[in-house]
Amino acid sequence: MAEKRDYYEVLGVDKSATADQIKTAYRKLAMKWHPDRNPDNPEAKDKFSEISEAYEVLSNEEKRARYDQFGHQGINFGPGGFDFGRDFSHFQDVDLGDILGSIFGGGGGFGGFGGFGDFFGGSRRQQTDPNAPQRGEDMSIEMQIDFDEALFGSERTLELKLPEQCSHCKGTGAAEGSSRVTCKTCGGKGVVIGGGGIFQLRQTCPTCHGARTMVEKPCKHCDGTGHVRTPKKIALRIPKGVDTGSRLRLSGKGGGGLRGGPAGDLLVVINVRKSNIFEREGMMLYVDVPVSPFLAALGGDLDIPTPEGTATVRLSAGTPNGKVLRLRGKGAPDIHSGQSGDLFARIVFDVPVNLSSAQKKQLEEFEASLKLENYASQKEFKNNVKTFYAHKEVLQKNK
Ligand SMILES: [Zn+2]
Numbered sequence: 001m002a003e004k005r006d007y008y009e010v011l012g013v014d015k016s017a018t019a020d021q022i023k024t025a026y027r028k029l030a031m032k033w034h035p036d037r038n039p040d041n042p043e044a045k046d047k048f049s050e051i052s053e054a055y056e057v058l059s060n061e062e063k064r065a066r067y068d069q070f071g072h073q074g075i076n077f078g079p080g081g082f083d084f085g086r087d088f089s090h091f092q093d094v095d096l097g098d099i100l101g102s103i104f105g106g107g108g109g110f111g112g113f114g115g116f117g118d119f120f121g122g123s124r125r126q127q128t129d130p131n132a133p134q135r136g137e138d139m140s141i142e143m144q145i146d147f148d149e150a151l152f153g154s155e156r157t158l159e160l161k162l163p164e165q166c167s168h169c170k171g172t173g174a175a176e177g178s179s180r181v182t183c184k185t186c187g188g189k190g191v192v193i194g195g196g197g198i199f200q201l202r203q204t205c206p207t208c209h210g211a212r213t214m215v216e217k218p219c220k221h222c223d224g225t226g227h228v229r230t231p232k233k234i235a236l237r238i239p240k241g242v243d244t245g246s247r248l249r250l251s252g253k254g255g256g257g258l259r260g261g262p263a264g265d266l267l268v269v270i271n272v273r274k275s276n277i278f279e280r281e282g283m284m285l286y287v288d289v290p291v292s293p294f295l296a297a298l299g300g301d302l303d304i305p306t307p308e309g310t311a312t313v314r315l316s317a318g319t320p321n322g323k324v325l326r327l328r329g330k331g332a333p334d335i336h337s338g339q340s341g342d343l344f345a346r347i348v349f350d351v352p353v354n355l356s357s358a359q360k361k362q363l364e365e366f367e368a369s370l371k372l373e374n375y376a377s378q379k380e381f382k383n384n385v386k387t388f389y390a391h392k393e394v395l396q397k398n399k
């Protein structure tokens with residue numbers, strides 16, 4: 001068997017790719033290589049399988065972390081033993097509309113989340129026994145939070161419409177008085193043999209999607225799916241130190257299970273809005289502080305905003321524009337340890353404007369009193385310029 005390719009390479013994305021970038025790359029490749037679209041290309045099935053396997057790992061927070069740390073080993077044989085390496089065939093057998101719908105939320109009608117962004121993700125488990133309890137879908141949402149919420153943590157209530165077992169049919173999808181019957185398309189096999197010529201393609205039955213049974217009279221409350229979208233309120237505690245890309249997993253808060261199965265998980269992917277004061281890079285915070293050039297010349301106290309409150313720093317006389325002051329432990333907190341990084345405050349001269357005529361007069365007198373010795377940079381700069389022109393003259397004379 002050929003060596004397994006790197007999952008990031010398979011999807012053609014960077015190791016640092018965001019969930020969105022991975023999703024987009026997968027969607028493009030899945031469209032291109034889906035076996036239904038390439039009936040005459042036997043290579044497509046393998047390609048599609050490879051792409052689906054890479055996506056299944058990289059789109060899952062835990063699996064991706066494990067893969068990043070241990071590579072393919074971590075996925076198939078690692079401690080804790082993920083078993084999904086076994087079988088990806090369920091991915092390549094569902095039809096294109098179905099797979100894209102279930103993964104990207106396009107066909108499922110997950111509308112109406114207001115400001116919370118879209119669902120993406122969601123896994124589908126193939127059920128061998130249609131009457132066995134079925135675990136609910138894992139769902140992901142992207143959530144925008146404010147910069148200060150990320151620093152200090154906050155409490156939020158998510159209002160989502162999540163799939164829950166239909167109470168009228170108890171999740172069977174069959175109308176009252178009817179029940180599930182053996183699927184008429186596949187005769188209860190769950191698969192149909194398609195294609196032609198040399199290559200025969202075993203495909204999941206398009207009617208029952210492999211469940212082997214079907215509903216003759218669909219429950220009108222859930223259109224035969226067994227699920228209804230139910231508005232739910234979910235309390236979410238955002239820990240201090242979260243950053244864009246942080247993923248918060250709420251176990252059992254995803255889609256409801258069927259027939260007594262447990263609920264799936266809800267994964268909240270954080271997206272932090274920009275601040276108009278600070279820039280953040282992990283635990284480091286950066287702030288530009290406007291300062292009067294006259295205060296900088298004289299020296300004096302300067303107030304610098306930090307997450308904990310204003311810190312007063314003593315500027316020495318003659319502080320230059322652009323000087324960066326480092327305030328240790330005044331940065332952003334680490335989500336795990338709670339310890340803070342450093343804050344870097346940069347002095348940015350704020351040149352006074354809208355001067356009165358009296359102020360202008362004072363400044364003109366003051367400016368006239370200054371000598372080259374009063375300026376640290378100008379003296380050197382003027383000397384350098386003088387040397388430059390002197391050289392130029394010599395060179396032109398020698399021509
Ligand atoms: Zn129902």
Ligand SMILES: [Zn+2]
Pocket residue numbers: 183184185186187188189190191205206207208209210211212213
């Ligand atoms: Zn069937």
